[in-house]
Amino acid sequence: QSALTQPASVSGSPGQSITISCTGTSSDVGGYNYVSWYQQHPGKAPKLMIYDVSNRPSGVSNRFSGSKSGNTASLTISGLQAEDEADYYCSSYTSSSTYVVFGGGTKLTVL
Amino acid sequence: QVQLQESGPGLVKPSQTLSLTCTVSGGSISSGGYYWSWIRQHPGKGLEWIGYIYYSGSTYYNPSLKSRVTISVDTSKNQFSLKLSSVTAADTAVYYCARDIITGSVVPAACGMDVWGQGTTVTVSS
Numbered sequence: 001q002s003a004l005t006q007p008a009s010v011s012g013s014p015g016q017s018i019t020i021s022c023t024g025t026s027s028d029v030g031g032y033n034y035v036s037w038y039q040q041h042p043g044k045a046p047k048l049m050i051y052d053v054s055n056r057p058s059g060v061s062n063r064f065s066g067s068k069s070g071n072t073a074s075l076t077i078s079g080l081q082a083e084d085e086a087d088y089y090c091s092s093y094t095s096s097s098t099y100v101v102f103g104g105g106t107k108l109t110v111l
Numbered sequence: 112q113v114q115l116q117e118s119g120p121g122l123v124k125p126s127q128t129l130s131l132t133c134t135v136s137g138g139s140i141s142s143g144g145y146y147w148s149w150i151r152q153h154p155g156k157g158l159e160w161i162g163y164i165y166y167s168g169s170t171y172y173n174p175s176l177k178s179r180v181t182i183s184v185d186t187s188k189n190q191f192s193l194k195l196s197s198v199t200a201a202d203t204a205v206y207y208c209a210r211d212i213i214t215g216s217v218v219p220a221a222c223g224m225d226v227w228g229q230g231t232t233v234t235v236s237s
Contacts, residue, residue: 051223
């Protein structure tokens with residue numbers, strides 16, 4: 001069981017927007033702005049999409065955005081494209097001795 | 112452009128020690144501002160953080176693996192390494208090295224892994 005809770009799957013049609021949630025506790029997501037999101041295509045290494053809750057690394061499309069409310073962080077993808085179909089993972093720093101926790105991952109299907 | 116490359120045996124026997132090295136190119140591991148991480152992914156499963164190291168040698172480990180893990184750094188070779196002892200079939204996974212950005216003042220928090228190696232598959236089997 002992962003420390004952060006994500007939905008197992010989400011889906012959307014091209015052009016639509018979807019949101020993936022990531023729920024933790026006040027020791028991780030709720031307590032720090034160190035939430036990051038990763039995109040992983042099959043057989044590939046993860047790619048950083050969002051860091052520090054809402055910041056996009058250079059080169060990441062502005063269709064990707066992040067936010068946080070309380071103990072839940074969210075990744076929103078607008079204008080869905082076929083290439084967005086992938087697994088998405090959230091991660092957070094935690095004040096527990098675990099230091100870094102991941103969510104279980106969400107499979108995004110573009111219909 | 113910083114790049115990371117994992118290397119090491121793809122097959123390890125049960126009870127032996129898994130040893131992997133991550134070579135950093137295009138930048139210096141000693142430049143500061145980053146933790147150097149190891150993450151693994153079991154077949155068909157999610158990501159699991161193993162631990163990270165600062166160039167000075169400070170290490171932080173996942174408590175579930177701490178008794179078996181050692182991460183070290185060799186700044187002269189611009190490399191960092193992972194050793195996982197007493198392996199079993201449950202340690203079969205793709206192992207990634209990554210660079211984790213330090214942006215704030217909370218130690219040892221990092222804000223996101225912006226550079227990843229391609230990953231190396233390690234199978235534990237006799």
